[in-house]
Amino acid sequence: MTALTTDRPRSRYLAALRTPRGLTGTALVGILCLAALFAPVLAPQGYDAQGSGSLQPGAWPALFGTDELGRDILARALYGLRTDLALVGLAVPVSAVVGTLLGLAGFLHRGLGTFLQRCLDVVLGFPSLILGISIALVLGAGWWALFVAIVVYGLPAFGRLARAGLLTQAQREYVHAAQVMGVPRTTIMVRHILPHALDPVIVQVAVGMVGGIFLESSLSIVGLGIQPPEPSLGALLNTGMRYMTTQHLYVLGPALLLLLLAWGLTLISDALNEAVHR
Amino acid sequence: MLTFLLRRLPSLAGVLLASSVIAFALPRLAPGDPAVTIAGPDAPPEAVAAVRDALGLDQSLPSQYLNWLGGVLTGDLGASFTTGRPVAELLADRAASTVELAVVAALLMSLLGIGLGVLGGNRRSPAVRAAVDGVSSALLAAPPFLTGLLLVLALGIAFPVLPAGGEVSLLDDPVIGIQYLIMPAVALALPQAAAIGRLVQTEMRRNRGEEFVDLATAKGLSPAQVTRRHVLRTSLGTGAVAIGLRLGELLAGAIVVEAVFARNGLGTLAVTSMASRDYLVVQVLVLLAVAVAAVIQILTELVLAWLDPRVRLGAS
Numbered sequence A: 001m002t003a004l005t006t007d008r009p010r011s012r013y014l015a016a017l018r019t020p021r022g023l024t025g026t027a028l029v030g031i032l033c034l035a036a037l038f039a040p041v042l043a044p045q046g047y048d049a050q051g052s053g054s055l056q057p058g059a060w061p062a063l064f065g066t067d068e069l070g071r072d073i074l075a076r077a078l079y080g081l082r083t084d085l086a087l088v089g090l091a092v093p094v095s096a097v098v099g100t101l102l103g104l105a106g107f108l109h110r111g112l113g114t115f116l117q118r119c120l121d122v123v124l125g126f127p128s129l130i131l132g133i134s135i136a137l138v139l140g141a142g143w144w145a146l147f148v149a150i151v152v153y154g155l156p157a158f159g160r161l162a163r164a165g166l167l168t169q170a171q172r173e174y175v176h177a178a179q180v181m182g183v184p185r186t187t188i189m190v191r192h193i194l195p196h197a198l199d200p201v202i203v204q205v206a207v208g209m210v211g212g213i214f215l216e217s218s219l220s221i222v223g224l225g226i227q228p229p230e231p232s233l234g235a236l237l238n239t240g241m242r243y244m245t246t247q248h249l250y251v252l253g254p255a256l257l258l259l260l261l262a263w264g265l266t267l268i269s270d271a272l273n274e275a276v277h278r
Numbered sequence B: 001m002l003t004f005l006l007r008r009l010p011s012l013a014g015v016l017l018a019s020s021v022i023a024f025a026l027p028r029l030a031p032g033d034p035a036v037t038i039a040g041p042d043a044p045p046e047a048v049a050a051v052r053d054a055l056g057l058d059q060s061l062p063s064q065y066l067n068w069l070g071g072v073l074t075g076d077l078g079a080s081f082t083t084g085r086p087v088a089e090l091l092a093d094r095a096a097s098t099v100e101l102a103v104v105a106a107l108l109m110s111l112l113g114i115g116l117g118v119l120g121g122n123r124r125s126p127a128v129r130a131a132v133d134g135v136s137s138a139l140l141a142a143p144p145f146l147t148g149l150l151l152v153l154a155l156g157i158a159f160p161v162l163p164a165g166g167e168v169s170l171l172d173d174p175v176i177g178i179q180y181l182i183m184p185a186v187a188l189a190l191p192q193a194a195a196i197g198r199l200v201q202t203e204m205r206r207n208r209g210e211e212f213v214d215l216a217t218a219k220g221l222s223p224a225q226v227t228r229r230h231v232l233r234t235s236l237g238t239g240a241v242a243i244g245l246r247l248g249e250l251l252a253g254a255i256v257v258e259a260v261f262a263r264n265g266l267g268t269l270a271v272t273s274m275a276s277r278d279y280l281v282v283q284v285l286v287l288l289a290v291a292v293a294a295v296i297q298i299l300t301e302l303v304l305a306w307l308d309p310r311v312r313l314g315a316s
Helices: A009-017 A020-037 A073-108 A110-125 A128-139 A143-170 A173-180 A185-197 A199-221 A233-243 A248-276 B002-029 B034-039 B045-055 B061-074 B087-121 B126-140 B144-158 B174-208 B211-218 B223-260 B266-275 B279-307 B309-315
Strands: none
Touching: A009 A020, A009 A248, A020 A073, A020 A248, A073 A110, A073 A143, A073 A199, A073 A233, A073 A248, A110 A143, A110 B002, A110 B279, A128 A143, A128 A199, A128 B002, A128 B223, A128 B266, A128 B279, A143 A185, A143 A199, A173 A185, A185 A199, A199 A233, A199 A248, A199 B144, A199 B223, A233 A248, A233 B144, A248 B126, A248 B144, B002 B034, B002 B061, B002 B279, B034 B045, B061 B279, B087 B126, B087 B174, B087 B223, B087 B266, B087 B279, B126 B174, B144 B174, B144 B223, B174 B223, B211 B223, B223 B266, B223 B279, B266 B279
């Protein structure tokens, strides 16, 4: 990689999203975000309104049919999508910022870095769902437990990537050049090292969102996540499983949304990853 | 090899010690008095006092921790609060189901993962490569429980060829048992296999550009020999590491897959004891999960050291 082909990071990300893969991912995630955002318009009755009959087959406008209490499954799925998107949309950036700060602290102070690395190793030792269950045990199952679980689950990856990125970039020639030219240390850090060192972190945000959605749905499926009557895609699958033999769409509908969301985010992270590693 | 193992032991002990502290702290961090939570909200004061006494909650925290840790190390795990049975017995009852699932899924995962990687890393057929890329990216977007649910809908309900849930031990009746195991094991294995496949594939493509491959070709080895002896062998280290890393996630995935397929394994035990706040059981399960993941990681590093002399020699 020569200096000539390196554009400014921001335009590189935009270009990555304009590749076929990035475009498909962005479109998928965009449509799902819009659907979640406009859930009150698309389903004005709300997620908890009980209709005429329970476990009715799909028909307009309740395309996925109704659940055991006669509620529109599609409406609940849209509101569930809202829960999931809000959760990862808030938790993953928080995780990224905290993780990056930990990585930065580790980069600036070697002893502290080793100590933080050991702490993150302990977090990493917990399989994702065990971590989620432990946090749900302390905070009580619900939105906040999921939020904290997603933040903590992401920390080791963000911390490690940020520190590794900083260490690599600090060795690069352009940094030495800036030092020789007498550029102040903070300016080198903010203007030169950080923008490049954060590339892997940006990619990891998309990866972390997929992980966060899976963590939410896994915990909710076993009943330790979002509690009824609040909807989330995982919570819908939890109740849907019981009526799977009669109401296929109760599981298929939320599962489909979950798949599309995860696939879209994976495509975006792949596209970003390719742009960064070019 | 022994020195390599010895060098890794302190960090293993560190992680285990830290997670034992965390597991011990969990019920004490939860809001409210653990004794009241365990005895129930309407329990008479004597019952609360009995629980407090049984847990040793009136002692200082360090001595409580040491008592508990001592119990864990000597195999005395205490008794479950909801059923009154010894925790060790509960675990032993459920372990077989989870071990069967995990072993079958791990085998499937390794075979499919390496298989996908080799197919995708083979440069001779672009069509195969594109197909493998598509399949693995679809599998990556579907976590075990989703694959499981879709499998149940397809093969358990729409075309009922396999049992949709429940279990029969492989030891009791291998033929029936395997029918109950196929869907959960496949569901658990597929996403992890895709992740392994991707890593192996990238590694194989990278190794193909190495000079030792050019040398092997120049020596007159057939393409198949070059692939087998030089490209595949050097890429297997990555495969082994990927399998080790994925085994931990596979165990975590087992918790949800057991719920989806109504299997009575350790995962279901973790969920039910968590829901009923059966702390002694949860604590041990958390510690067990971390310990298993840590041991798997060490084993992975041993395999890597055995496959790759650079790792082995660098360590001693």
